[in-house]
Amino acid sequence: MEQMKPDVDVYRRRLLAVGAGGAAAGLAGWSPASFAQAAGAKPLPPFAAFKDASRLIVHSSKTLETRRDAFGTSGITDTDILFARNNLETPDASVTANPDVWEIEIDGVTNPRKLNVGDLKRMGLATVSTVLQCSGNGRGFFAHKTSGSQWKVGAAGNTLWSGVPMKALVEELGGVRGGMRYMTSTGGETIPPGLDPKSVMVERSVPWTAMEExxxxxxxxxxxxxLAHGGPLRMIIPGYYGVNNVKYVKRVAFTVEETNAHIQSAGYRVRPIGEKGAPTQPSMWEMNLKSFITHPAGDSAPVRAGLVQVHGVAFSGGSPVNAVEVSIDGGKNWHAARFIGPNLGRYAWRDFVLPVRLAPGSYVITSRAIADDGEVQPELRVENHRGYGHNGWRDHAVKVAVS
Amino acid sequence: MRIVLAAGIALLLAPPLAARGDELGRKVFTQIAQPACAICHTLKAAGAVGTVGPSLDELRPDRARVMDAVKNGVGVMPPFAGKLTAEQIEAVVAFVAGAAGGQ
Known part of the structure; x- marks a missing residue:
């Protein structure tokens, strides 16, 4: 019966037929990571030691979030403040010593081959700007007790990547074999002995047409x-959630089926609260339409009354962002914001600004993005078990005291 | 002082049972569970240094959270209900919650 459906459903907010299932009772004793952290900031983990701790929130030894007030307005997110989230133990630093010798296997094409990065560099070159965002960015706003990092806004950044277009590479290898429906990328992390590799390996399938970009x-x-961001070689799929952008990529195969690795079959699936992950549920692929305010950040000192430049970022993995509106009264009234800086392409984010004169008082400031196809960023999150895909503007609002 | 004393007495009276539970919990953590918890998790009390899942010393989960994770699984962690006996689950949950500090 699944055959009736087109190849693959790309995850979009409206596809979610997700009800308000009962919260898992067993999680009653859960406490947000941010509480545990309040006692004192954790140090940067070794794999990210080069980063700027003062502009990051360290959730755990594998998860770092950019502070809302750290993004700046230059369009690109500096690598030293870019969020990081690793699924497995980071490979040894020696793998980035000489990137050109890192090997990758390409399969599911007419002439499958093993190549190294040095070879890839001769086959094509492109630079793309894309938002890199964790599927669970905004999880910290969900009311039910989700496990996983309690990200607020900062598991996202706008980044520039250079490499060989998959299209050029595939052409060089004789084209994709007929009947293939997915592009499946495998990470090069070492799996500890004693574990079924499929249970923990990072291997993600996306609709094969994602190859185009x-x-x-x-x-x-x-x-x-x-190394922290997947060097020496990373699969970059503009407009797709972070997990699909496989780090330390050692194999890319065009396949008939999605991989049965747990991270694909049960992980990163959108489902009602309390339900287990399954391959029939929407996968975290294309990112939805989203924006948030980065200044005032809301959690710092009161803002001085007078003229204030309210700014933020807006992005989409689907229909591109066309306009942004800002509200300073919690969504009662909206005002058109203006884009600042260059347009780096449809998958990049755009900084926006709205100058406002604020009298002393308290304000709830938020933003909503509007896409080319007329879609408007929604007010509310879609409840789901793992806290994925949050783009509701109400939760992303900042409370600002002006004096 | 009185609390400390009371705890001391309780400890004196309890050791055989508590120690047995702890012993079993540690064994489930390091050997009995398949895959063993120690392969993926760091927990000083068990001498475990796994790095696939979160460090339990860092996460400090409480009893309810550990129980849910062990029974139902979470993220890539498989469910152990049905794979371990009720006694083994109780033991490993008490051991982890006790050792990791979330009680």
């Missing part, structure tokens, strides 16, 4: 990709 990247924001 995907690149195998070796450069991030002007430098070789650091």
């Amino acid at each position: 995907a690149i195998l990247a070796w450069e991030l924001n002007g430098r070789p990709i650091p």
Whole structure:
């Protein structure tokens, strides 16, 4: 019966037939990571030691979030403040010593081959700007007790990647074999012995047509990709959630079926609260329409009354952002904001600004993005078990005291 | 002082049972569960240094959270209900919650 459906459903907010299932009772004792953290900021984990701790929130030894007030307005998110989230133990630093010798296997094409990064560099070159965002960005706003990092806004950044377009690479290898429906990328992390590799490995399938815009990247924001962000080689699929952008990629295969690795079959699936993940549920692929305010950030000192430049970022993995509106009264009234800086392409985010004169008092400031196809960023989150895909403007609002 | 004393007495009276539970919990954590918890998790009290899942010393989960994770699984962690006996689950939950500090 599944055959009736077109190849694959791309996850979009409206596809979610997700009801308000009962919260899992067993999680009653859960406490947000942010509480545990309040006692004192954790140090940067070794794999991210080069980052700027003062502009990051360290959730755990594998998860770092950019502070809302740290993004700036230059369009690109500096690598030293870019969020990081690793699923497995980071490979040894030696793999980035000489990126050109890193090997990758390409399969599901007419002439399957093993190539190294040095070879890839001769086959094509492109640079893309895309928002890199964790599927669970905004999880910290959900009311039910979700496990996983309690990200607020900062598991996202706008990044520049350079590498070989998959299209050019595939052409060089004789084209994709007939009947293939997915592009499946496998990470090069070492799986500890004693575990079924499929249970923990990072292997993600996306609709094979994503190949049109995907690149195998070796450069991030002007430098070789650091280990923390997947160097020496990372699959970059513009407009798709972070997990699909497989780090330390060692194999890309065009396949008939989605991988049966747990991270694909049960992980990153949108389902009602309390339900287990399954391959029939929507997968976290294309990112939805979203924006949030980055200044005032809301959690710092009161803002001085007078003229204030309210600014933020807006992005979409689907129909591109066309306009942004800002409200300073919690969504009662909306005002058209103005884009600032260059347009770096449909998958990049755009900074926007609205100058407002604020008298002393308290304000609830938020933004909503509007796409080319007329879609408007929704007010509310869609409840779902793992806290994925949050783009509701109400939860993303900042409370600002002006004096 | 009185609380400390009371706790001391309780400890004196309890050891055989508590120690047995702890012993079993540790064994489930490091050997009996398949895959063993220790392969993926760091927990000082068990001498475990796994890095696939979160460090339990860092996460400090309470009893209810550990129980839910062990029974139902979470993220890539598989459910252990049906794979471990009720006694083994009780033991490993008490051991982890006790050792990791979330009680």
